[in-house]
Amino acid sequence: MDAFVTWFVGLFSNWGVVWKNFDYLLFGAYPQGPLGGLAMSIIMAVIGIFGAFWIGLAVGLMRLSKRPWLSWPALVYIEIVRGTPLLMVIFWFYFFAPILMGRSVPETESAIAAFIVFTGAYVAEIVRAGVLAIPKGQTEAARGSGLSHTQTMIHVILPQALRNMIPSFVNQFVSLTKDTSLAMIINVNELTLSARHIYTRTMKAPMEIFLAIALLYFVICWVLTAFSRKLERSMSRYQARTNGK
Amino acid sequence: MNYKFNWALIFSGEYGRWFIDGLSVTLQLSGLSIILALLLGTLLTTMRISRVKPLVWLSVGYIEFFRNTPLVVQIFFWYFGSDPLLPEFFKEWLYRQNIEFATGVIALSTYTAAFIAEELRSGILSIPKTQLEASRATGLTFLQAMGYVILPQAFRIIIPPLISQFLNLIKNSSLAMTIGVMELTYMARQVEAHTFHGFEAFTVSTLMYLSLSLLVSLAINQYNKRCLHVRSR
Numbered sequence: 001m002d003a004f005v006t007w008f009v010g011l012f013s014n015w016g017v018v019w020k021n022f023d024y025l026l027f028g029a030y031p032q033g034p035l036g037g038l039a040m041s042i043i044m045a046v047i048g049i050f051g052a053f054w055i056g057l058a059v060g061l062m063r064l065s066k067r068p069w070l071s072w073p074a075l076v077y078i079e080i081v082r083g084t085p086l087l088m089v090i091f092w093f094y095f096f097a098p099i100l101m102g103r104s105v106p107e108t109e110s111a112i113a114a115f116i117v118f119t120g121a122y123v124a125e126i127v128r129a130g131v132l133a134i135p136k137g138q139t140e141a142a143r144g145s146g147l148s149h150t151q152t153m154i155h156v157i158l159p160q161a162l163r164n165m166i167p168s169f170v171n172q173f174v175s176l177t178k179d180t181s182l183a184m185i186i187n188v189n190e191l192t193l194s195a196r197h198i199y200t201r202t203m204k205a206p207m208e209i210f211l212a213i214a215l216l217y218f219v220i221c222w223v224l225t226a227f228s229r230k231l232e233r234s235m236s237r238y239q240a241r242t243n244g245k
Numbered sequence: 246m247n248y249k250f251n252w253a254l255i256f257s258g259e260y261g262r263w264f265i266d267g268l269s270v271t272l273q274l275s276g277l278s279i280i281l282a283l284l285l286g287t288l289l290t291t292m293r294i295s296r297v298k299p300l301v302w303l304s305v306g307y308i309e310f311f312r313n314t315p316l317v318v319q320i321f322f323w324y325f326g327s328d329p330l331l332p333e334f335f336k337e338w339l340y341r342q343n344i345e346f347a348t349g350v351i352a353l354s355t356y357t358a359a360f361i362a363e364e365l366r367s368g369i370l371s372i373p374k375t376q377l378e379a380s381r382a383t384g385l386t387f388l389q390a391m392g393y394v395i396l397p398q399a400f401r402i403i404i405p406p407l408i409s410q411f412l413n414l415i416k417n418s419s420l421a422m423t424i425g426v427m428e429l430t431y432m433a434r435q436v437e438a439h440t441f442h443g444f445e446a447f448t449v450s451t452l453m454y455l456s457l458s459l460l461v462s463l464a465i466n467q468y469n470k471r472c473l474h475v476r477s478r
Contacts, residue, residue: 007329080455083416083454084454085416085417085454087419088419088430088451091434092447092451095443096444099248174313178313178316180315181318182317185423192321206321206328207327210318210321211322214319218314221314222309
């Protein structure tokens with residue numbers, strides 16, 4: 001029993017390390033040094049999802065096209081990226097961005113580029129599914145009223161499809177927020193690497209440090225997931241329906 | 246761009262062997278993890294749909310926590326930080342194993358189990374409730390009804406999503422390199438570090454991952470066509 005009490009008390013005695021370094025977990029060495037920690041993770045995730053949205057939109061529409069010279073490159077891109085681990089994509093950008101650009105590329109930029117290219121393929125699949133989910137009657141009616149194919153896409157299909165896709169985008173953003181932790185492998189000082197820095201510096205309380213950052217990630221991701229579930233429920237009321245449903 | 250390709254170097258000597266070793270560790274890691282993840286996932290789902298409140302909370306808490314935290318953080322937690330939490334006999338057993346590999350299996354299977362549990366649950370929810378009621382009425386206990394009536398049907402439906410979870414697991418196993426498990430990505434880095442021919446090394450390992458995932462997608466499509474009579478695409 002005594003052993004149990006000592007063990008149980010021990011679980012709560014080391015959190016001071018986390019507390020003392022909490023500002024480093026949130027912002028890195030900023031403002032004295034470079035930005036890092038949670039702030040860096042969020043910045044990378046936001047830039048990443050913004051870039052991935054445009055790539056995903058373009059590639060998703062290309063994939064839907066009936067012209068093979070548009071749909072094939074899109075298909076190849078999607079399948080290659082979805083079949084490769086993100087870590088591999090990050091290494092590709094880390095090692096070959098400098099060779100291609102002919103100058104040294106900061107790790108943060110390589111990581112963000114990798115996130116954009118990687119997430120873009122997943123967003124493309126969301127866009128494709130979203131457009132396919134709009135009932136065919138919508139396209140037929142729009143074409144019937146004299147709109148061109150492009151006009152139909154821009155004015156009729158996409159506004160509906162994109163709105164329905166919002167929950168999936170939020171989920172993708174949650175995945176990306178978790179994925180930013182992989183940037184630590186090429187030395188980008190985001191939340192996970194900040195935690196490792198603290199652990200290497202203090203050599204104390206690894207359980208507390210890694211639980212603390214897990215909780216930080218969890219709070220962000222869980223709040224966003226709950227938000228997307230709520231959106232999904234409230235939006236399903238306004239869907240255009242297919243015949244007979 | 247002044248980069249001289251040297252494909253022969255990558256396959257000559259020990260480097261080719263390294264890739265094969267890496268691939269085999271990746272497969273062992275994912276194979277062992279998917280089995281444990283299936284067991285744990287089934288347990289979580291059973292808890293989730295039981296009517297016992299504490300079990301439901303435990304299962305929901307587990308699923309939400311493991312799904313909403315990054316796998317790397319979980320791997321680090323198990324590798325560096327789990328020491329105070331594990332019982333003595335388990336630690337003794339663990340330290341006699343290959344500790345990196347064992348940690349990798351624990352982290353990957355506990356993580357994947359949360360995703361599998363969600364897939365299983367949606368599979369079970371798609372089985373009409375009357376099936377459970379009918380089997381309960383014929384005198385089966387809850388566990389029997391689950392084991393003989395509901396789960397066999399649910400597993401059939403969720404085999405395609407389960408296979409794609411396996412695919413995710415194979416890709417996620419690359420993260421085990423962060424604690425020094427010598428799987429495919431780790432080996433690609435090793436070859437890169439020894440030869441300075443990163444392009445070739447990463448091409449070979451990427452192609453290996455791609456062919457694994459192509460094989461798995463083919464399997465899903467075949468299953469859909471043969472067993473579920475769904476036309477793909």
